[in-house]
Amino acid sequence: MSDFRQISDSVWASPQINLDDVAEAKARGFAMIVNNRPDGESADQTSGAAIAAAATELGLAYLAVPVAPGGFSHDQVTQMAAALDAAGGPVLAYCRSGTRSTLLWSLVQASKGCDPAAIASSAAGAGYDVAPIAAVMEQLSAQARG
Numbered sequence: 001m002s003d004f005r006q007i008s009d010s011v012w013a014s015p016q017i018n019l020d021d022v023a024e025a026k027a028r029g030f031a032m033i034v035n036n037r038p039d040g041e042s043a044d045q046t047s048g049a050a051i052a053a054a055a056t057e058l059g060l061a062y063l064a065v066p067v068a069p070g071g072f073s074h075d076q077v078t079q080m081a082a083a084l085d086a087a088g089g090p091v092l093a094y095c096r097s098g099t100r101s102t103l104l105w106s107l108v109q110a111s112k113g114c115d116p117a118a119i120a121s122s123a124a125g126a127g128y129d130v131a132p133i134a135a136v137m138e139q140l141s142a143q144a145r146g
Contacts, residue, residue: 002014002017002020002021002024002025003015003098004021004024004025004028004092005098005126005127005128006125006126007102007105007122007123007125007126007128008105008109008122010084010087010089010090010091011084011090011091011093011105012030012090012091012092012093012126013092013093013094013095013098013099013101013102013105013126013128014092014093014094014098014101015094015095015096015097015098016037016042016045016046016094016095016096017033017046017051017092017094018046019046019050019051019054022051022054022055022058022060023054023058025055025060025092026058026059026060028090029089029090030060030089030090030091030092031060031061031087031088031089031090031091032060032061032062032063032083032087032088032089032090032091032092033051033055033060033061033062033063033091033092033093033094034062034063034064034065034080034083034091034092034093034094034101035048035051035052035062035063035064035065035066035093035094035095036065036066036067036080036093036094036095036100036101036104037066037067037094037095037096037100038066038067038068039066041096042096045096048064048066052064061087061088063079063083065079065080065083065104067095067100067104069100072103072104072107072133076104077104077107077108077111080093080104080105080107080108081108081111081112084105084108093105098126098128099128099129102123102126102128102130103128103130103132103133105123106119106120106123106130106133106137107133107136107137107140109137110136110137110138110140110141110144111140111141111143111144112144113141113144113145114141115141116134116137116138116141119137120134120137
């Protein structure tokens with residue numbers, strides 16, 4: 001059973017997905033799947049290559065922007081922003097629990113000048129806490145607003 005959680009009008013986060021979840025994502029109208037989980041974190045996780053193949057077979061775009069536990073790079077934020085901008089429809093991002101995907105989405109939103117409190121509220125509505133990156137979100141948002 002999927003655990004897709006809506007964090008914005010066009011982005012959902014999820015814990016690790018499997019091949020059945022790819023089919024469900026297609027049925028629910030997602031345009032892209034973004035994998036934020038490095039392969040090999042757990043012996044029972046479905047590989048990124050298998051998810052990518054299933055997505056491609058169903059006509060879904062797929063992108064891997066793996067985030068190791070413990071931090072985000074500027075390049076990851078930039079890649080995720082580009083993916084969200086180019087998706088052409090709803091995006092499902094996943095990692096082990098959905099937290100890294102939500103945090104990365106939050107950093108993208110802050111880098112576009114969105115209000116960190118509003119970002120945090122959206123994430124909380126999906127059950128995710130962005131407090132660990134609150135200071136970085138404030139900084140990115142302030143820089144974007146000039």
